[in-house]
Amino acid sequence: MYFHALIPFKPVNPKTRLSCILNQEEREAFARAMLEDVIAAVQKSGCSATLLCTHSFKHENALVAVRTEPLNDAINWALGQFHCPALIIMGDIPLVTAGDIQRLIRTEKDMSIVPGRGGGTNIIFLKKPRCFRADYYGASFLDHMRIAEECGFSVEVIDSFRMSTDIDEKEDLVEILIHGKGRRSREYLENSGFSIALDEKGRVGVQRDPHEEAL
Amino acid sequence: MYFHALIPFKPVNPKTRLSCILNQEEREAFARAMLEDVIAAVQKSGCSATLLCTHSFKHENALVAVRTEPLNDAINWALGQFHCPALIIMGDIPLVTAGDIQRLIRTEKDMSIVPGRGGGTNIIFLKKPRCFRADYYGASFLDHMRIAEECGFSVEVIDSFRMSTDIDEKEDLVEILIHGKGRRSREYLENSGFSIALDEKGRVGVQRDPHEEAL
Numbered sequence: 317m318y319f320h321a322l323i324p325f326k327p328v329n330p331k332t333r334l335s336c337i338l339n340q341e342e343r344e345a346f347a348r349a350m351l352e353d354v355i356a357a358v359q360k361s362g363c364s365a366t367l368l369c370t371h372s373f374k375h376e377n378a379l380v381a382v383r384t385e386p387l388n389d390a391i392n393w394a395l396g397q398f399h400c401p402a403l404i405i406m407g408d409i410p411l412v413t414a415g416d417i418q419r420l421i422r423t424e425k426d427m428s429i430v431p432g433r434g435g436g437t438n439i440i441f442l443k444k445p446r447c448f449r450a451d452y453y454g455a456s457f458l459d460h461m462r463i464a465e466e467c468g469f470s471v472e473v474i475d476s477f478r479m480s481t482d483i484d485e486k487e488d489l490v491e492i493l494i495h496g497k498g499r500r501s502r503e504y505l506e507n508s509g510f511s512i513a514l515d516e517k518g519r520v521g522v523q524r525d526p527h528e529e530a531l
Numbered sequence: 532m533y534f535h536a537l538i539p540f541k542p543v544n545p546k547t548r549l550s551c552i553l554n555q556e557e558r559e560a561f562a563r564a565m566l567e568d569v570i571a572a573v574q575k576s577g578c579s580a581t582l583l584c585t586h587s588f589k590h591e592n593a594l595v596a597v598r599t600e601p602l603n604d605a606i607n608w609a610l611g612q613f614h615c616p617a618l619i620i621m622g623d624i625p626l627v628t629a630g631d632i633q634r635l636i637r638t639e640k641d642m643s644i645v646p647g648r649g650g651g652t653n654i655i656f657l658k659k660p661r662c663f664r665a666d667y668y669g670a671s672f673l674d675h676m677r678i679a680e681e682c683g684f685s686v687e688v689i690d691s692f693r694m695s696t697d698i699d700e701k702e703d704l705v706e707i708l709i710h711g712k713g714r715r716s717r718e719y720l721e722n723s724g725f726s727i728a729l730d731e732k733g734r735v736g737v738q739r740d741p742h743e744e745a746l
Contacts, residue, residue: 431692431710434705434735435705435709435727435735454729454735455709455727458709475692476691477645477694479692480692480695481648487649490650491648494646494672514669518668518669519649520650520669
């Protein structure tokens with residue numbers, strides 16, 4: 317089965333909730349490293365990758381569409397172009413593997429979906445993308461389940477820690493350092509001086525070697 | 532295959548990180564509701580449940596051992612008693628299902644493990660429990676992987692959002708309200724006036740109807 321993976325990506329000033337520990341240049345490099353991890357998994361699973369970018373961007377192994385409208389409008393524009401099944405996958409879930417994506421595309425339902433933490437949606441696979449519309453922001457998982465019902469789609473919810481782990485906050489970096497063996501994003505963090513640290517209550521967080529800071 | 536599920540449980544003043552929204556009596560009732568969800572999944576999967584309690588506690592459908600030593604010592608004492616495979620499962624992962632537990636106990640490896648968020652360990656299944664020792668607190672997932680290696684165990688890491696979601700903080704309640712259909716813990720939260728709410732940035736959180744507060 318041939319299909320496209322649609323990956324929204326913000327190349328300029330992304331991941332602002334990480335500003336407390338990464339400056340803009342670093343956040344841009346880190347977001348690209350996570351994107352590489354996602355693209356690698358997508359391509360290994362047999363999909364072609366199309367990046368929906370807010371700004372001009374080049375990538376050797378992916379098509380790029382620059383769209384300046386809000387995220388939902390950009391995705392819905394793209395879905396309207398597709399005559400084959402489509403995967404909408406976020407660029408900030410670097411723990412995803414090709415095998416994980418296979419779990420979605422092998423669904424017997426019309427649609428499969430992976431919730432993100434906190435009510436979000438991290439991946440949607442659609443056999444008939446033109447019938448669907450995306451509604452990200454807020455409790456998008458519930459919104460997407462409702463929209464699927466309105467479309468008359470049968471839905472499989474995929475249970476996965478790796479795919480549900482989107483990286484937004486400092487605490488999320490722990491997951492990459494612990495579970496991200498072999499990932500470009502982990503390499504980036506390690507080369508930038510990040511490591512696991514325990515606070516006085518034994519809770520796990522990250523620390524940064526001050527010699528590696530460019531802030 | 533016959534085996535025991537070992538569930539550590541603190542009946543008195545549990546879940547103190549929820550003190551900002553639940554008083555002690557409420558936290559005790561909520562912890563019991565989550566425990567009921569876990570016990571229901573455990574029993575439906577064909578296991579018997581043994582609670583390792585810090586204080587005196589009674590339960591109709593589970594054996595209770597009151598152990599006043601620290602958590603790791605209590606678990607390691609219990610593992611030493613077992614001559615059959617054992618599951619160590621936390622009482623604060625109410626999204627777990629019987630099918631999820633089956634994924635662990637059907638492993639072909641010597642051990643299967645489910646990481647929790649933030650470096651923790653939420654479930655361990657051990658075919659030879661007497662050889663193992665638990666080391667919770669801190670980055671316990673990495674510690675348990677190391678201990679398994681020292682024991683010469685082959686290990687399967689199970690990828691699951693539901694099982695990796697332990698409920699510690701106010702933000703975690705979102706997961707129960709969104710994904711916890713049919714759970715006792717969700718019923719408790721709803722009856723206590725909790726519902727999903729969006730903040731001004733569109734992020735999902737919980738709110739509580741002030742009429743339902745007993746604080």
